[in-house]
Amino acid sequence: MALLIKAASYRPESPSEKIHGMSQLIPLQGRNGFVFLLAQTKKENGDSELLLQTLSDHVHRLAESFGKDANAQHRFEQFLGALNETLAKHVREGHWQVPIEEFDAIVGIATGSQMYLSGCGELTSLFLHRKPSQRYQVYNLFRSIQTEQSLPTWEKAFAVVLDGDLHEGDVFCVTEKDLQREIQPEDLNHILAKLPPVSAVDKIRQYFPLKDALQLIVLKADLRADIQATSDELTHRSNLSVAQLTETEEETELLLEDQRPNFVALVGKVVALLVGLVRKEQPTSHLSVGTQAPQDRWKRLAKKGLTLTWKYTKRLGKTSLLHGKKLSSARGRDELVAHLKGTRGRLTHRFKKLFGRIDEVPRSTKYLVGGLVIALIVFSIGVSTLSKSKTRSAEQESYVARVEQIEDMIERAAGAIIYKDEDQARSLYGNARTLVENLPTDTEERTATAAEYLADIQVALDEISHLVTIPNPPLLGDLAELNESLKGNALIRTNDTLYAVGSDGGLYELLQSEKRFTVSVNGTGLSVVAAAAEDGAMYLLSNDGGSQVYTAGTETFDEVLTTNESLVDLVAYANRLYLLRPSTDDQEGQVLRSGRTGSTFGEPTDWISQRTADFSTAVSLAIDGTVFVLNKNGVITRFSSGSEVGWDAGTVDPPLTAATHIYTDGESAYVYVLEPDTKRIVVFEKETGDFVVQYRSESFSDLTGIVVDEADYSLYLLAGSKLYSIAASHIET
Incomplete structure (x- = not known):
């Protein structure tokens, strides 16, 4: 079970949206999570630009140095220590004269199932926690920071660290606007809880005039039990389609086919080596065979095979006719019996001779041949296992990508419903259902996943169609x-x-x-x-x-x-x-x-x-x-x-x-x-x-x-x- 953290941010899109701050939302490489920063100053000047650039540099270094196995709490505490020291040093050396009272910022990291953040000043920082009753409890995290923090100073601007566990459905929102005053609480909670982050950001932006600057970051935790938690919410997949998915699947199969080992060539080379050892051939003879062009070697073998097949077919036909005539008389039958006995004797003699030649082979050579045979068997099993493992891994990656595409379509359809665009929602749900129907269901877990998606899509389509199903009317x-x-x-x-x-x-x-x-x-x-x-x-x-x-x-x-x-x-x-x-x-x-x-x-x-x-x-x-x-x-x-x-x-x-x-x-x-x-x-x-x-x-x-x-x-x-x-x-x- 893994949390899938999705996030989106709004940044000014036109020159008329003048802000005195910045917002950063940086995905963690190799980890499911984000580093985020939102900061502003009351005035825009050279001092404030240097302050904001310092914050940005530290945040980017945190994201870039955050390893796959890094301890989130330890790394965040190290980051805050270095950041506070840098800020204090700049102030002591007179690099800027920004009063701490005119500085508002929040910085944090959300990864896995945990979130750590710290702040200074006053921003709107809302955390919506979904309780088991499916209702949301809303917390203003900046009030907690202000309560625990004494009067802020540049010696330790980020003095308070808040940490907590993330659960399915939890939402975090930070902005410089007083959202709870501008938007009705019920509407705001509905937007944050029901919409995916990208749609929530777009919807909140509509509540403010176009010339009114806005900085906004929204993170949401979702739960998927059957896929590796990844997040690429910042990029829509609206250009994906069922046709493209089919092409991708076919390409994957071709790539996997190319990676399968050529056992025929391998066995051919090993047999040639063994024959050379038994006959005590010189190594140069083996090398000369091995250096022949594969196409010429196969042509020569095919020609010899056809020649021998024709030769022995004719001999078998003549022998069958001869023995058929002999069977018509008692004398002929006696001769045939004697011939068969003689043939058996000759075969016995030849086998004894063959085994005798094998006995003449040095013991070291026998051990070498036996070892090669065992090594061949072990190698074949290993290659086969590796090939199957690669196939399963590639197939799982393909499955995960398809599931993510389905979830993206479902989320965008849910957003379309909020915007009252039922035709768009109906189309997206229809495409999502087609993709679900094409999902592999080769395991019980995948079958259950597909059934769950189909049930959710049908419920949504029924809602769009205003359909009320009555199972047992009175x-x-x-x-x-x-x-x-x-x-x-x-x-x-x-x-x-x-x-x-x-x-x-x-x-x-x-x-x-x-x-x-x-x-x-x-x-x-x-x-x-x-x-x-x-x-x-x-x-x-x-x-x-x-x-x-x-x-x-x-x-x-x-x-x-x-x-x-x-x-x-x-x-x-x-x-x-x-x-x-x-x-x-x-x-x-x-x-x-x-x-x-x-x-x-x-x-x-x-x-x-x-x-x-x-x-x-x-x-x-x-x-x-x-x-x-x-x-x-x-x-x-x-x-x-x-x-x-x-x-x-x-x-x-x-x-x-x-x-x-x-x-x-x-x-x-x-x-x-x-x-x-x-x-x-x-x-x-x-x-x-x-x-x-x-x-x-x-x-x-x-x-x-x-x-x-x-x-x-x-x-x-x-x-x-x-x-x-x-x-x-x-x-x-």
């Missing part, structure tokens, strides 16, 4: 308890009672306290496509040969309107029925209105007088005094007094492509859209059209109806045979 009732094949076609509410229109054309009342449905009107066989309610009356739209509207009686449905129009939705409003007719090849789309005449409704008439919107895929409408018409592709058009008015729905991610139902009323501040294919409900702010939130659940299969009670912060959803209730978390209490 179930209020199930029509399948009455009939296994029964589904819900529509949902309405009247007199604080919920009713579901069944797929059998029946009407079912929800007994909410008992969490079950009861039959209100038995199944009629009607093909109900929509339902509406007003002032205790319930209306059903059926498409059985044209369109019919029924009102629910005590135990039956009574027809109150019939038309040849092809209608898809209806709403009851102000004692009238509004019906939606999509555009077809034969007629234009329209919202029809029918007024009550006694116990029935009159012939529907066109309500829209002017529109430009496409109604070819219109699927639903809702009324709150104005009329909202929903198209299947999620486009919503608003009408007032029969005319189209401007209303644009905010961007939804992912976009709506198969919307089926829209809901709002005169008391609601929002517009709700159902999309069964994605099992979600999308919510828009009514007045502005801004996208607010989307609720999703795996339980929302086959959504067909929605009723909203914003006063009770509840959404009622009919999905298949089940009726669910979820909390409307988007409504402010």
Whole structure:
């Protein structure tokens, strides 16, 4: 486990930003950490420049001489001692006349999991420590320095040393500005805690006028368990891409391939040496072979190999034919047996002769050959082990670089969210997810790391998409308890009672306290496509040969309107029925209105007088005094007094492509859209059209109806045979 220290500093970028000081942030070579300095004087003159240059020289020498194995505390104390002595000497020799009261500075070192610092004067030095509860406790370190330090003098300007351990999430910020006065504490803490150092510096700079000089240093400690802690936060990797990463990976493989030992050449040379020793060849013969050009030697060997192969193939063929003929007779078989016995005898004799020649080899030569064989085996194992070690090391370095690139993208995406640039954040998170999916997962640790990154990215994308996932929404009732094949076609509410229109054309009342449905009107066989309610009356739209509207009686449905129009939705409003007719090849789309005449409704008439919107895929409408018409592709058009008015729905991610139902009323501040294919409900702010939130659940299969009670912060959803209730978390209490 290692802390990854990241840091960034702001320095004046234009001549108008005049400061009387300097800031230094120097990375430690070979170590994860930084040396930092921020100093200022009240006046700018030759004396102050010499003072600041002295500080800068000492800080750079500390960073350059800080070895890989150096003890941070010991080196920092040595540094302070030398710095105090130099400052005192300059003052005693009259090199500058800067009053100590006009000098403010802080100098420190952060490395590994520790930080040491010292200061003089008064600066803003904030340390945010993240507690186990994930809350931050804020300390002003300069107050601690001032409390412990007596009146400062040039004899020991940096008299107090503060030290402490760093933990994951800790943030250190130092500047000459009073940040806690200029920036609201909650905003400042959020910027420092949530943003990476580079983004935090940029964000804080925006709180000050462009001509107002600013010096600022921010350090942050992060924790990565699977990589070596390094820090290159000061350089963005925005120019990296998946394509470049793939090219780098291929180049690494080629380099590793070049480094693998050529065992064929090695074995060839060793065999040549051994043969020469056995045959007692002269060394010059061995050297002459070794000095041949590799290409010519391989050609000669290949030629000899082909020649011998052809020679022995022909001999084997002739011998096979000869023995095949002999096997056809008893005499031939006897001759073949005798021949095989003779061959075995000759082979035995030759092996004995060979071993005899080996026995004649001097014992020292035998030991030498045996030693060479053992040395060859040991050498081969060593080279193989070294090659594998180099391969693993290079692969690990490549893995670390890829992980760092992913973390950089995630941090920049988090910064984009703070700046309200959701498109940029979405793009960065998408690239980061692609990189994570290409990470190797050959160990359990790497698999867990990739899974953790993917989970974090998905949570962030859900946040950008304003997605609220509901794993187990409360179930209020199930029509399948009455009939296994029964589904819900529509949902309405009247007199604080919920009713579901069944797929059998029946009407079912929800007994909410008992969490079950009861039959209100038995199944009629009607093909109900929509339902509406007003002032205790319930209306059903059926498409059985044209369109019919029924009102629910005590135990039956009574027809109150019939038309040849092809209608898809209806709403009851102000004692009238509004019906939606999509555009077809034969007629234009329209919202029809029918007024009550006694116990029935009159012939529907066109309500829209002017529109430009496409109604070819219109699927639903809702009324709150104005009329909202929903198209299947999620486009919503608003009408007032029969005319189209401007209303644009905010961007939804992912976009709506198969919307089926829209809901709002005169008391609601929002517009709700159902999309069964994605099992979600999308919510828009009514007045502005801004996208607010989307609720999703795996339980929302086959959504067909929605009723909203914003006063009770509840959404009622009919999905298949089940009726669910979820909390409307988007409504402010």
